[in-house]
Amino acid sequence: MRQAETTRTVNLLKEVDVAVIGAGPAGLAAALACAEAGVSTLLIDANDAPGGQLVKQTHKFFGSERQHAGTRGIQIPSLFTEKLANYPNVEIMWNTNASGFYDSGELVLEDEKRFMKILPKRMIVAAGASERFLIFRNNDLPGVYGAGAVQTLMNVYGVVPGDRVMMIGSGNIGLIVSYQLIQAGVDVAAVVEAAPCIGGYLVHAAKLRRAGVPILTSHTVLAAHGQESVTGATIAEVDKEWQPMPGTEREVECDVICLAVGLMPLVDVLWHAGCEMKYVPELGGHVPVRDENMRTSNPKVYAAGDSGGVEEASSAMVTGEIAGISAAKSLGHQAPGADARLAQLKADLAAIRSGPTGEKISAGVRCATVCGGVWE
Ligand SMILES: Cc1cc2nc3c(=O)[nH]c(=O)nc-3n(C[C@H](O)[C@H](O)[C@H](O)COP(=O)(O)OP(=O)(O)OC[C@H]3O[C@@H](n4cnc5c(N)ncnc54)[C@H](O)[C@@H]3O)c2cc1C
Incomplete structure (x- = not known):
């Protein structure tokens, strides 16, 4: 320079x-x-x-x-x-x-x-x-967080980000932060993963499954809902090219969308x-x-x-x-x-x-x- x-x-x-x-x-x-x-x-x-x-x-x-x-x-x-x-x-x-x-x-x-x-x-x-971010409708609503930010809030400042989180990404970070959210008393609605298989260690995934958290592979987030902050999200199944498949959209109730996408x-x-x-x-x-x-x-x-x-x-x-x-x-x-x-x-x-x-x-x-x- x-x-x-x-x-x-x-x-x-x-x-x-x-x-x-x-x-x-x-x-x-x-x-x-x-x-x-x-x-x-x-x-x-x-x-x-x-x-x-x-x-x-x-x-x-x-x-x-x-x-x-x-x-x-x-x-x-x-x-x-x-x-x-x-x-x-x-x-x-x-x-x-x-x-x-x-x-x-x-x-x-x-x-x-x-x-x-x-x-x-x-x-x-x-x-x-x-942290990487993800493009989807209303991704700038308060309540959309990176996983590192959620971890900092909880583990450094002792603050939970919300009541019900939808995690995007099933690499180790997504899996570990999901488990830490559960330990902090937060409900994890689902872990959504665009790839056809889980990205992180299966030992972390198994802990989540035992806690009743669905891990939805071949799925992505299409939109966040809410006026002032996140009140829900639309997710959908994706094809092999990771393109959303019409007719598979569904609503998920959550007040936090947490991105752990790399x-x-x-x-x-x-x-x-x-x-x-x-x-x-x-x-x-x-x-x-x-x-x-x-x-x-x-x-x-x-x-x-x-x-x-x-x-x-x-x-x-x-x-x-x-x-x-x-x-x-x-x-x-x-x-x-x-x-x-x-x-x-x-x-x-x-x-x-x-x-x-x-x-x-x-x-x-x-x-x-x-x-x-x-x-x-
Ligand atoms: C949720 C999560 C769980 C993880 N679990 C594990 C695990 O179980 N096992 C494992 O091995 N790894 C794990 N990792 C990965 C691991 O934390 C990182 O790979 C590791 O911290 C990288 O170390 P680093 O020193 O390269 O960078 P960092 O830990 O990111 O440290 C970089 C430092 O550089 C400082 N910095 C940046 N830019 C500047 C600048 N311009 N001037 C001055 N300072 C600057 C930052 O403030 C920071 O303190 C996990 C990561 C996350 C997010």
Whole structure:
């Protein structure tokens, strides 16, 4: 991105070895790896607390113990921050947005009061992903929510979004949030899914079915009803091309329509940094072309977690640590045993991405990885 004229104060702060954008699972793991390698590290997050998506995940994680399986998502951030507190080479900036990256290598940060510039030798972008929306009649009525917003309302602020929810999308997010709604005493009218089969883990779907929630595959939402806010919805069956089939429309009574229809990588700063980008539907949209160490085509810039392609918190922690170790190594610093750890992490990543759900991700990652696995 080229530098533009600005009338607001810009303070040139300082140089830092590695700037990590985002303190979700990927950014926390990246920052800790940098800290352990002994490089000066600046961790930046727009929120006022660590964890990214984890702050609303009250359920226990699956997978490997190395990625905190069995621990509740909300407990994971403090495991990292407790360790980070031992490293004087780490600084954390909360409530700070990384808003631009210039050709000169300067990263622009802004908080409530000021713009700041820093000059990182390396940058790790771990900004996560944003929710997708869906086009249907009256989709702007109050009562139409994204699943992340519903989760934040309930699990962070202790507020339920309504009395009766219709969930759109049967991926893990739709299934988990539906179950959390039930736990909070909210009625879930149905889970509506356009694909012919359930997208998420069957263990989550089974819990919903046991609670009496119908999961309607090959269905979609056509309209929201209501004047001031949602009072119901029209759904219909869809054909193989996901087109609504006339005559199958039916009304569902609900005061919330919750959309869990996928996430899109947040990659703005990667575009600014001139990284080569590729549209990879399996990874949720435009992602940076990277090597197996998460280095992008800009040799000073690394990507990690959902910014590199929408996956899960477990893989976010692994790609974050890979990016952290690799960025520090490129500056000539590494913790004892770093090479063995890197090999272990790559094996962990392959294991996480194995199995039927991982196949799609693996295909996407192959497509986004530079030919030969490392940049020449
Ligand atoms: C309902 C739900 C359930 C899930 N369940 C599981 C599960 O059981 N197991 C699992 O492994 N995964 C699960 N996931 C997925 C997992 O939460 C995400 O894949 C993971 O959080 C991605 O980590 P991340 O660090 O890449 O991004 P995030 O967690 O999204 O963190 C990104 C951080 O970057 C910050 N940020 C963004 N842009 C900027 C900027 N410009 N400047 C400064 N800061 C910025 C954000 O504030 C945020 O804190 C679930 C997700 C959801 C929504």
